[in-house]
Amino acid sequence: MRLTAAFFLTITFLASPAALADPNSQGEGLFQARCNMCHGTGMGGAPLMEKLSALSTDSIIEKMTTGTMAPMAAGLSDSDKKEIAEFIAKKS
Numbered sequence: 001m002r003l004t005a006a007f008f009l010t011i012t013f014l015a016s017p018a019a020l021a022d023p024n025s026q027g028e029g030l031f032q033a034r035c036n037m038c039h040g041t042g043m044g045g046a047p048l049m050e051k052l053s054a055l056s057t058d059s060i061i062e063k064m065t066t067g068t069m070a071p072m073a074a075g076l077s078d079s080d081k082k083e084i085a086e087f088i089a090k091k092s
């Protein structure tokens with residue numbers, strides 16, 4: 001039992017790195033964990049934040065849901081995607 005609880009706690013913690021820092025929005029933490037390795041550096045021709053933030057929240061969500069970023073966003077919930085998109089769009 002105790003092992004199971006520890007396992008789920010670990011998973012929950014890994015899946016939401018920003019949860020402890022800011023309970024209201026995980027957008028920034030999720031972006032750092034899932035997107036920044038490419039979009040923070042331009043790796044592989046990924047557009048930088050400056051360019052991403054010019055997009056609308058809806059089009060960023062669409063990109064993560066049915067677009068080319070869907071594999072990068074695999075496992076994220078709809079509200080995770082919304083928070084990431086809002087974090088990006090707010091940077092403009």
Ligand code: HEC
Binds near residue numbers: 034059084
């Ligand atoms: C493995 C590297 C990589 C990761 C990780 C990654 N991206 Fe991307 N992203 C790219 C590349 C390369 C492009 C440009 C080519 C394209 O549009 O498919 C791109 C394009 C985009 C675009 C479209 C930009 C435009 O001008 O149309 C959005 C929005 C986006 N990424 C969001 C995200 C989000 C949100 C995440 C995290 C969930 C993420 N990406 C993770 C590499 C990455």
